[in-house]
Amino acid sequence: xxxxxxxxTLFLFKNYIIRMKxxxxxxxxxxxxxxxxxxxxxxPQTREEQIEEFRSMLTASDTTQMLQVCDNAMExxxxxxxxxxxxxxxxxxxxxxxxxxxxxEMKQRMKxxxxxxxxxxxxxxxxxxxxxxxxxxKYRITFRTAEQNGGEPATTMFMFNPVKVDDEWKLCVKTMxxxxxxxxxxxxxxxx
Numbered sequence: 001x002x003x004x005x006x007x008x009t010l011f012l013f014k015n016y017i018i019r020m021k022x023x024x025x026x027x028x029x030x031x032x033x034x035x036x037x038x039x040x041x042x043x044p045q046t047r048e049e050q051i052e053e054f055r056s057m058l059t060a061s062d063t064t065q066m067l068q069v070c071d072n073a074m075e076x077x078x079x080x081x082x083x084x085x086x087x088x089x090x091x092x093x094x095x096x097x098x099x100x101x102x103x104x105e106m107k108q109r110m111k112x113x114x115x116x117x118x119x120x121x122x123x124x125x126x127x128x129x130x131x132x133x134x135x136x137x138k139y140r141i142t143f144r145t146a147e148q149n150g151g152e153p154a155t156t157m158f159m160f161n162p163v164k165v166d167d168e169w170k171l172c173v174k175t176m177x178x179x180x181x182x183x184x185x186x187x188x189x190x191x192x
Contacts, residue, residue: 050131051130051131054129054130054131054132055129058129062164062169063127063129065169066127066135066137066162066164066169067124067127067137069162069169069170069171070124070127070137070139070160070162070171071124073085073088073160073171074119074122074139077114077118077119077122078119078120078121078122080118082111082114082115083111085114086102086107086110086111086114088171089101089102089107089110089171089172089173090102090163090170090171090172090173091103091106091172091173092133092161092163092172094133094134097132097133099163099165099170099172102173106173110173116143117141117143117156117158118143119141119142119143120141120142120143120144120145121141121142121153122139122140122141122142123139123140124137124138124139125138125139125140125157126138132163132164133161133163133172134161135161135162135163136159136160136161137159137160137161137162138157138158138159139157139158139159139160140155140156140157141155141156141157141158142154142155143155143156160172160173161173
């Protein structure tokens with residue numbers, strides 16, 4: 001009788017272990033599905049949340065590097081090294097988040113702009129970090145001295161859009177025509 005009872009206990013114990021393994025797999029499956037659903041249904045970030053997240057990833061070194069890249073470009077323009085600056089400029093597409101060298105048409109337009117408005121002196125007006133592809137460094141450029149202009153110096157504004165790619169800041173130009181991705185820009189500025 002004890003042998004039969006011992007066999008039955010062993011059977012029940014094995015059956016219990018099999019059921020626990022099945023239960024464990026079911027629990028793991030439910031947990032995975034719950035996590036997948038929770039991540040999938042996550043609400044999109046607001047613009048403010050996106051800005052805060054981007055800014056939280058930046059360091060003081062980023063600010064220094066970014067401003068140095070922009071100021072170096074302005075110094076080259078002041079030294080009439082227009083081609084060198086143009087070779088370092090890029091275009092940024094907000095929708096695809098791609099950074100590309102300037103098109104030949106854009107290179108030519110930038111060259112004409114820098115020749116028409118030569119940088120005799122410059123002053124950084126402001127800079128701001130917003131999003132990965134939406135950062136501003138704005139300069140006031142003096143392109144004619146007070147003597148050349150008959151009183152007040154002639155000035156204009158120029159803005160860079162520095163973008164960080166692979167831990168390196170690249171200079172992009174701000175454009176106000178068909179070359180920018182207007183849909184994304186309008187979406188980003190609708191809360192302003």
